[in-house]
Amino acid sequence: MHTHKKIHGHILFHHGAAVIISILSLICIYLPTIVESVDIATDSSSSSSTSTKQHSKCKNTVQYEVVGTIPSDENAFTQGLTYGNGKLYLSTGINGHSTVREISKMDGQTTLDNIDLADEYFGEGLAFYKNKLIQLTWKKRTGFIYETEPKLALIKTFTFETTRNEGWGITYDESKKQFIVSDGSEYLHFWDEDTLQETHKVAVLDTMGKVRNLNELEYYDEDRIMANKWYTDLIYIINIKSGQVEEIIDFSTLWPRSERGDGADVFNGISVYDNGEFLVTGKLWPLMYRIKFI
Numbered sequence: 001m002h003t004h005k006k007i008h009g010h011i012l013f014h015h016g017a018a019v020i021i022s023i024l025s026l027i028c029i030y031l032p033t034i035v036e037s038v039d040i041a042t043d044s045s046s047s048s049s050t051s052t053k054q055h056s057k058c059k060n061t062v063q064y065e066v067v068g069t070i071p072s073d074e075n076a077f078t079q080g081l082t083y084g085n086g087k088l089y090l091s092t093g094i095n096g097h098s099t100v101r102e103i104s105k106m107d108g109q110t111t112l113d114n115i116d117l118a119d120e121y122f123g124e125g126l127a128f129y130k131n132k133l134i135q136l137t138w139k140k141r142t143g144f145i146y147e148t149e150p151k152l153a154l155i156k157t158f159t160f161e162t163t164r165n166e167g168w169g170i171t172y173d174e175s176k177k178q179f180i181v182s183d184g185s186e187y188l189h190f191w192d193e194d195t196l197q198e199t200h201k202v203a204v205l206d207t208m209g210k211v212r213n214l215n216e217l218e219y220y221d222e223d224r225i226m227a228n229k230w231y232t233d234l235i236y237i238i239n240i241k242s243g244q245v246e247e248i249i250d251f252s253t254l255w256p257r258s259e260r261g262d263g264a265d266v267f268n269g270i271s272v273y274d275n276g277e278f279l280v281t282g283k284l285w286p287l288m289y290r291i292k293f294i
């Protein structure tokens, strides 16, 4: 679920560890029971989401380091983060607060351009492609396409269907001229770039079975995407042909939950950035983190 936190006014905790270089090894990740207990996928065709099973992944190959931070708007309920043509774009959620905006790539608190969504829409995933942006909304089966030059402007409204008929994350796969869409179910949905129609969908599986609640997405390479898993501090690297989870990267020490206070919501938001870096952040977080995989 996306709405259990309200927009907050202030975060009390100083982000003291932000500039410390952090190198984390991925060993085997065992999610605590509490993480699985909040899994909200409701597809009654499977009971896999309701167990207290432990996920494990032991490839032990992906590490990251924090190479810097960028201030972020701590009132932004980050649902989509994307980068293109040297510009950084953000989609925010919550009815009445949803936006698509260009933010300064040096200071995410500075909004350079902004469009408010109508109150009925809850903004979700966002992806840059061909100097345009595509934005999903959560439950209205509605998406928007914007031109980005010379400024943000709505050029198309479209409707869509997914397994759960929700919009969560979206990313663009230029190599195949397609969008990849998550909706909280275990499926990745593949949409033709031009028609915005689904061409196929692929179930995401790890060693324990179906993986649900994949939230913000980011293209990784021709074979793989990255996904925040909702309500965890994990990023999954997923093979888009097989649906297999190839890696799970643990970001739980990036900004530990014990330091976040009541204002900040969950880890969410991934985007490519300059110089082979990625940006990661969370909903209502005061910082974005520049990271490199090593």
Ligand SMILES: [Ca+2]
Pocket (backbone or CB within 6 Å): 080, 081, 082, 126, 170, 171, 216, 217, 218, 219, 269, 270, 271
């Ligand atoms: Ca993204």
